Amino acid sequence: MSKLFEATTFGPYQLQNRIVMAPLTRSRALDGDIPSPLAIEYYEQRASAGLIIAEATQISPQGKGYISTPGIYNAAQVQAWRPITSAVHARGGRIFLQLWHVGRISHSSLQPDGALPVAPSAIAAQGQSYTPEGFKPLETPRALELAELPGIVAQYKHAAELAKEAGFDGVEVHGANGYLLDQFLRDGSNHRTDAYGGSIENRARLMLEVVEAVVSVWGGDKVGIRLSPLSPFNDIKDSTPQATFSYVVEQLNRFNLLYLHLVEGATGGPRDVDGGFDLSELRRIFKGLYIANNGYDKAMAETAVNEGKADLVAFGRPFISNPDLVHRLATGAELAALDPATLYGGGAKGYTDYPALSA
Numbered sequence: 001m002s003k004l005f006e007a008t009t010f011g012p013y014q015l016q017n018r019i020v021m022a023p024l025t026r027s028r029a030l031d032g033d034i035p036s037p038l039a040i041e042y043y044e045q046r047a048s049a050g051l052i053i054a055e056a057t058q059i060s061p062q063g064k065g066y067i068s069t070p071g072i073y074n075a076a077q078v079q080a081w082r083p084i085t086s087a088v089h090a091r092g093g094r095i096f097l098q099l100w101h102v103g104r105i106s107h108s109s110l111q112p113d114g115a116l117p118v119a120p121s122a123i124a125a126q127g128q129s130y131t132p133e134g135f136k137p138l139e140t141p142r143a144l145e146l147a148e149l150p151g152i153v154a155q156y157k158h159a160a161e162l163a164k165e166a167g168f169d170g171v172e173v174h175g176a177n178g179y180l181l182d183q184f185l186r187d188g189s190n191h192r193t194d195a196y197g198g199s200i201e202n203r204a205r206l207m208l209e210v211v212e213a214v215v216s217v218w219g220g221d222k223v224g225i226r227l228s229p230l231s232p233f234n235d236i237k238d239s240t241p242q243a244t245f246s247y248v249v250e251q252l253n254r255f256n257l258l259y260l261h262l263v264e265g266a267t268g269g270p271r272d273v274d275g276g277f278d279l280s281e282l283r284r285i286f287k288g289l290y291i292a293n294n295g296y297d298k299a300m301a302e303t304a305v306n307e308g309k310a311d312l313v314a315f316g317r318p319f320i321s322n323p324d325l326v327h328r329l330a331t332g333a334e335l336a337a338l339d340p341a342t343l344y345g346g347g348a349k350g351y352t353d354y355p356a357l358s359a
């Protein structure tokens with residue numbers, strides 16, 4: 001057997017294997033951004049992953065951008081997350097929570113008091129928002145005031161504290177896929193002229209302050225970050241991605257983070273995207289563990305781990321339709337196809353009813 005299936009040390013934890021369940025938005029949360037009770041069984045079924053990174057979870061009502069995504073900003077949400085983390089632990093698994101603020105990838109119909117979504121600058125992303133009234137174009141967001149930024153950092157810190165109360169083993173800062181922290185980082189979406197815009201140092205400031213705040217709650221050895229340097233997802237653009245991301249990753253070393261998790265291509269799309277970008281440079285700079293993601297199959301994952309190109313490999317979509325993905329990969333069993341119609345929203349169908357082979 002290859003290293004992929006062997007137990008491994010992960011900061012203070014021992015994982016069953018090097019296979020990670022990637023964070024996956026499934027849009028089954030209840031009113032009040034309460035995780036669905038179905039999520040207990042859903043995550044429990046997938047607990048043979050070495051690590052589960054639970055779905056992107058908004059740190060505040062303002063951080064929400066899609067219907068039926070869960071939150072981690074109040075006591076009712078903590079109560080609903082607890083049986084989820086317990087169920088995973090009872091199966092010998094580990095589970096982190098992904099902390100999320102969507103920034104401009106939202107719509108006033110999803111925001112408190114119908115306010116505009118917030119962002120570094122009043123620049124709309126091209127795209128659609130799935131609102132309670134169906135698809136609508138993304139709106140031009142309101143640029144956050146300088147005086148509001150400490151409040152954003154405080155939202156992340158509060159969410160990190162609640163994630164601890166909810167029994168998670170750690171947290172992942174969602175710095176990827178064109179959401180708020182990525183919007184600040186990139187010069188396509190950040191035209192600010194204050195200390196949070198302009199130079200790469202300034203554009204990276206909010207992300208680094210957020211990481212510092214989250215690390216103050218958890219310690220660096222229980223915090224990871226996800227970045228997507230090559231992904232055009234959510235209309236994100238940067239004129240100098242190599243310089244931007246090399247700087248950020250070098251600065252992240254200050255916090256002795258547990259891991260860096262990269263989407264190695266277009267989110268949910270091809271690995272092979274143009275950009276003249278050398279991802280291995282980021283690997284070289286970063287001092288913690290590396291989780292590789294995007295379009296891996298068994299052979300690619302084994303090669304990456306055996307050659308030391310990745311410490312762990314995160315699988316997304318294959319985990320949706322294969323709750324026992326680790327077993328299937330280990331034995332070479334066929335993988336079940338997923339039903340795109342039940343990806344987002346609804347109930348148990350396409351969520352907890354994909355069978356394991358051994359069932």
Ligand code: 8OZ
Nearest residue numbers: 025056066176177233267
């Ligand atoms: C797909 C649909 C909705 C959200 C991400 C949280 O890209 C997401 C997401 C993906 O990180």
